[in-house]
Amino acid sequence: xxxxxxxxxxxxxxxGIMSGAAGVHAGDLKDExxxxxxxxxxxxxxxxxxxxWCTTTExxxxxxxxxxxxxxAARLGVPVDYVVxxxxxxxxxxxxxxxxxxxxxxxxxxxxxxxAFGPIYEVADATYIVKAGSTVTxxxxxxxxxxxxxxxxxxxxxxxxxxxLKNAHVTGYQTYDEIFGLLQRGEVDAFALSRDxxxxxxxxxxxxxxxxxxxxxxxxxxxxxxxxxxxxxFVTAFMTEAASNGLLRKAYDDNGLKxxxxxxx
Numbered sequence: 269x270x271x272x273x274x275x276x277x278x279x280x281x282x283x284g285i286m287s288g289a290a291g292v293h294a295g296d297l298k299d300e301x302x303x304x305x306x307x308x309x310x311x312x313x314x315x316x317x318x319x320x321w322c323t324t325t326e327x328x329x330x331x332x333x334x335x336x337x338x339x340x341a342a343r344l345g346v347p348v349d350y351v352v353x354x355x356x357x358x359x360x361x362x363x364x365x366x367x368x369x370x371x372x373x374x375x376x377x378x379x380x381x382x383x384a385f386g387p388i389y390e391v392a393d394a395t396y397i398v399k400a401g402s403t404v405t406x407x408x409x410x411x412x413x414x415x416x417x418x419x420x421x422x423x424x425x426x427x428x429x430x431x432x433l434k435n436a437h438v439t440g441y442q443t444y445d446e447i448f449g450l451l452q453r454g455e456v457d458a459f460a461l462s463r464d465x466x467x468x469x470x471x472x473x474x475x476x477x478x479x480x481x482x483x484x485x486x487x488x489x490x491x492x493x494x495x496x497x498x499x500x501x502f503v504t505a506f507m508t509e510a511a512s513n514g515l516l517r518k519a520y521d522d523n524g525l526k527x528x529x530x531x532x533x
Contacts, residue, residue: 298344301369301492301499306347309361310368313352314444316465317524319390320373320488321444324526333372335519336490340370340506354443357422363493370503375489376424376488383491386504389516390488392462394425399454400475407481410458411435416446419460428484429460451476453502462486464528487533507532 301307311333314321322331329350343346353359356373363383376384396417398404410417413435419426421440429438438460441447450456450475459466466478490507492499510516511532518530 283465297484297498297502298346300496301502302341302344303366303369304347304530306349306466307337307341307350307474308351308367308369309333309341310351310362310371310373311337312355312373314355314360315448316444316461316468318462318465319392319520319525319528321383321465322350330523332519332523332525335518335522336372336507336510337370339510339515340503344502355420355423357420357426360422366394366493369492370499371491373488374424374486376427378427379424379491382494384494384496384500386490386492386500387507387511388487388489389507389511389530390528390533391531392464392486392488393482394428394484394486395463395466395479395482396429396458396460397451397466397469397473397476397478398458399451399456400473401454402457402477404458404479405477406479407432407483410479415458416452416456417460418456420444420447424486425460425462425484428486432483448473 274521311329311331311348313324315323315347317323317331322334335349337350338348339452349490351368359371359373360367360379360382375388383445396410404410404441411433415436416434417429417438419429419438421442426438426440447459448469451459463478470476470478492503511530516530520530
């Protein structure tokens with residue numbers, strides 16, 4: 269789809285959402301999705317990058333959610349603000365506090381009780397990286413008493429690791445950077461995260477090893493606070509268009525994910 273056709277289609281989608289239901293006034297969508305007059309996009313910062321994590325730059329922030337949020341705000345005709353968190357658990361905890369309007373983060377049943385999700389745009393394998401010099405080569409040899417496994421606190425991956433490991437002990441930490449340091453110093457035996465991020469980490473930590481097995485599929489999706497039906501309709505239409513018109517592909521490519529396939533559901 270050409271750029272002008274995308275703009276026209278998106279404009280029609282917004283217009284339909286704003287006027288489709290009986291009794292809905294033209295400004296209702298903006299009042300619901302951007303009540304401050306700005307679209308507040310919740311993001312989490314980490315050097316890991318990827319389809320969910322964002323990074324800091326000299327001019328601000330970079331990442332797939334940053335690009336999608338900027339395009340979404342432009343479509344609504346409002347400025348964008350990025351509300352920074354340390355991890356997806358903090359974004360989840362803030363869902364009912366009115367501090368953000370839209371986000372892009374891993375989805376699981378617990379989070380579905382706290383926010384409303386639109387289309388999934390990424391499916392990633394979750395596994396473990398083990399410290400340099402470790403004799404662990406598989407899940408069986410990892411899941412032993414006394415083994416220390418780190419995960420980012422209150423995330424879908426941490427909940428998956430806790431459910432997966434019956435003997436090893438899983439501890440949550442607030443930031444990726446903190447866990448990177450622990451693994452580098454050999455103070456934890458392993459780190460649970462998505463495979464693409466762990467593969468990138470392994471390049472920075474010689475001697476570490478990413479295990480071949482997968483313990484869960486992590487799915488990432490757009491989300492809005494609960495009881496925001498017009499917002500959910502808008503972000504659903506937006507992401508559906510973004511997947512088909514090249515906007516999502518461009519966001520991936522511009523953020524170091526040229527070899528990562530789109531897995532929109």
